[in-house]
Amino acid sequence: MERSFETYFRQNRLPHLWCPGCGNGIAMKAIVQAIEKEGLTQDNTVIVSGIGCSSRASGYMDFDTLHTAHGRAIPFATGVKLANPELNVIVITGDGDCTAIGGNHFIHGCRRNVDLTVVLFDNNIYGMTGGQASPMTPTGKKATTAPYGAVDRPFNACDLAGAAGATYVARSTAFHVKHLADMIAGGIRNKGFSFIEAIVQCPTAYGRKNKMGDPARMMAWMRDNAVMKAAWDKLPEEEKHGEKFPIGLFKQEEGVTYDVAYEKVIEIAGGAKK
Amino acid sequence: MKGVITIKEPRCKGCGICAAFCPKKVLAVSELSKIFVQNPEACIACGQCEMRCPDYAIFVDKEE
Numbered sequence: 001m002e003r004s005f006e007t008y009f010r011q012n013r014l015p016h017l018w019c020p021g022c023g024n025g026i027a028m029k030a031i032v033q034a035i036e037k038e039g040l041t042q043d044n045t046v047i048v049s050g051i052g053c054s055s056r057a058s059g060y061m062d063f064d065t066l067h068t069a070h071g072r073a074i075p076f077a078t079g080v081k082l083a084n085p086e087l088n089v090i091v092i093t094g095d096g097d098c099t100a101i102g103g104n105h106f107i108h109g110c111r112r113n114v115d116l117t118v119v120l121f122d123n124n125i126y127g128m129t130g131g132q133a134s135p136m137t138p139t140g141k142k143a144t145t146a147p148y149g150a151v152d153r154p155f156n157a158c159d160l161a162g163a164a165g166a167t168y169v170a171r172s173t174a175f176h177v178k179h180l181a182d183m184i185a186g187g188i189r190n191k192g193f194s195f196i197e198a199i200v201q202c203p204t205a206y207g208r209k210n211k212m213g214d215p216a217r218m219m220a221w222m223r224d225n226a227v228m229k230a231a232w233d234k235l236p237e238e239e240k241h242g243e244k245f246p247i248g249l250f251k252q253e254e255g256v257t258y259d260v261a262y263e264k265v266i267e268i269a270g271g272a273k274k
Numbered sequence: 275m276k277g278v279i280t281i282k283e284p285r286c287k288g289c290g291i292c293a294a295f296c297p298k299k300v301l302a303v304s305e306l307s308k309i310f311v312q313n314p315e316a317c318i319a320c321g322q323c324e325m326r327c328p329d330y331a332i333f334v335d336k337e338e
Contacts, residue, residue, distance in 0.1 A: 001278075001280040001333040001335055003330075003333065005330075006330070009330075014285060014330070015284065015285040015287070015329055015331075016329070018328065019287075020287035020288055020289040020307075021287070021289030021290070021291060021328065022328055023328060024328070025327075025328030025329055025330070026326060026327075026328045029330065174326075174328075175326070177325050177326060178325070203289075214289075214290060214294075215289045215290070215291050215328075216289075216290055216291045216293075216294030216295065217294075219291065219294075219295075219326065220294075
């Protein structure tokens with residue numbers, strides 16, 4: 001029963017501290033499986049995370065890891081990538097970390113097309129701090145700071161990333177484990193800013209507040225409402241309502257990456273001292 | 275096809291995801307919030323439990 005993915009975890013740190021049934025563990029395993037599939041090693045891969053439940057992941061993963069300031073994972077990762085473009089840099093962030101506190105860093109990372117793979121664990125809430133509404137809490141859903149339901153409209157992080165210039169944009173869920181690992185593997189292969197939204201369940205802060213049932217029922221909700229992109233595109237507009245959402249690869253294109261562009265600047269300026 | 279189930283009990287938090295997605299009702303959560311095998315004969319080694327376990331606490335191998 002030995003599993004190869006176990007070598008990518010810090011065994012003395014497990015079991016992790018996430019709540020029973022939290023989807024973050026599933027998404028973290030999908031990341032290491034994608035890393036394994038793409039043949040990255042523990043020596044040429046850096047994991048960078050911000051603050052939040054999702055960002056605890058860097059502490060469990062046996063790579064060179066960086067647990068940074070709230071919302072600032074992408075700037076730190078940009079620095080790592082520019083200092084040593086040979087490294088594969090993977091950013092783990094959450095919906096609050098990435099789209100609220102780090103919102104500006106996120107869109108500018110996309111705009112610059114920094115060669116990063118950003119995996120956003122979307123649990124629709126600030127779990128660690130007590131269940132406050134995040135910019136990705138759907139309208140009408142309850143949170144401790146939205147006892148009558150969230151008034152704001154949520155971000156569609158995939159649309160946001162694509163519009164801001166990310167060259168690879170995909171979404172999957174904790175239910176679709178193999179699909180999620182494939183989407184992340186595609187992001188690692190892509191040269192440029194890759195954004196993968198992993199929808200995960202938060203049974204403690206979000207599910208309980210919104211009467212979504214136990215963790216398995218929250219995952220069944222993902223199974224019932226996620227529609228593969230090819231099928232979603234064929235759906236008539238009137239059926240794209242309620243809680244249905246598309247998953248799959250939304251965007252992939254070629255673009256000059258930031259480290260290549262910056263290398264040119266160094267060359268024009270006379271080259272770096274070796 | 276039969277499966278051999280291994281449980282790393284210290285890792286299990288008893289969330290019940292594996293039991294809920296088991297197509298043959300092989301697994302159940304104990305009173306102490308740990309998963310246990312209640313019907314080993316029914317296991318078809320599909321691996322759904324292992325795939326979705328958020329705590330990497332359950333493993334299924336095909337019987338040799």
